Amino acid sequence: MSAGFTSRPLGALDLDRAASLHREAFAELGERGWTRQEIAELLASPGVAGLLLRQDGNEIGFALCRTAADEAELLTIAIQASHRRRGAGRALLECTIALVREHGVRSLFLEVGDDNPAALSLYRQTGFAPVGRRAGYYARAARPAADAIVMSLVLK
Numbered sequence: 001m002s003a004g005f006t007s008r009p010l011g012a013l014d015l016d017r018a019a020s021l022h023r024e025a026f027a028e029l030g031e032r033g034w035t036r037q038e039i040a041e042l043l044a045s046p047g048v049a050g051l052l053l054r055q056d057g058n059e060i061g062f063a064l065c066r067t068a069a070d071e072a073e074l075l076t077i078a079i080q081a082s083h084r085r086r087g088a089g090r091a092l093l094e095c096t097i098a099l100v101r102e103h104g105v106r107s108l109f110l111e112v113g114d115d116n117p118a119a120l121s122l123y124r125q126t127g128f129a130p131v132g133r134r135a136g137y138y139a140r141a142a143r144p145a146a147d148a149i150v151m152s153l154v155l156k
């Protein structure tokens with residue numbers, strides 16, 4: 001991994017950091033961030049795994065995915081705002097893809113708001129293609145709901 005990024009499995013001791021990263025990142029989008037408890041419950045549910053991304057000793061991002069048979073879903077990904085546009089999101093997404101590939105996953109899915117150009121661009125750049133749309137899926141504070149774009153990546 002480039003630029004000094006390292007990743008490791010997200011564990012019970014990382015829940016406070018993950019919740020704070022999620023709250024910060026999703027407040028910007030007008031969404032409520034997930035609480036420590038919600039992340040803990042997700043991590044404890046079948047097939048769910050998380051990764052924590054570090055750079056220079058700082059925990060700067062995390063991702064969660066759920067695997068079922070040969071399909072997986074990216075549940076969330078967030079990078080600390082002060083560390084963005086330096087390849088961290090791409091590095092973490094690539095680690096997540098490598099993790100699910102190790103578990104025999106052939107297709108990775110995700111949902112992203114159509115008002116989230118940063119994430120849409122990251123996913124397109126990584127090879128995800130749009131496969132569907134859910135109208136008004138994301139409630140937004142103080143602005144109209146956003147559609148969800150469903151995207152998938154076929155893993156060879």
Ligand SMILES: CC(C)(COP(=O)(O)OP(=O)(O)OC[C@H]1O[C@@H](n2cnc3c(N)ncnc32)[C@H](O)[C@@H]1OP(=O)(O)O)[C@@H](O)C(=O)NCCC(=O)NCCS
Pocket residue numbers: 025026029076077078079080083084085086087088089090091111112113116117118119121122123125
């Ligand atoms: C989406 C997110 C994870 C990207 O993290 P990042 O570390 O900035 O991403 P990278 O630096 O690896 O950028 C990879 C590519 O994503 C795209 N991208 C990232 N930020 C962008 C922005 N603000 N505007 C447009 N494109 C952007 C670009 O294509 C970029 O490649 P480039 O730098 O070569 O142009 C980060 O913006 C974030 O945490 N956002 C809030 C939470 C979120 O939206 N999560 C996804 C929900 S579905």
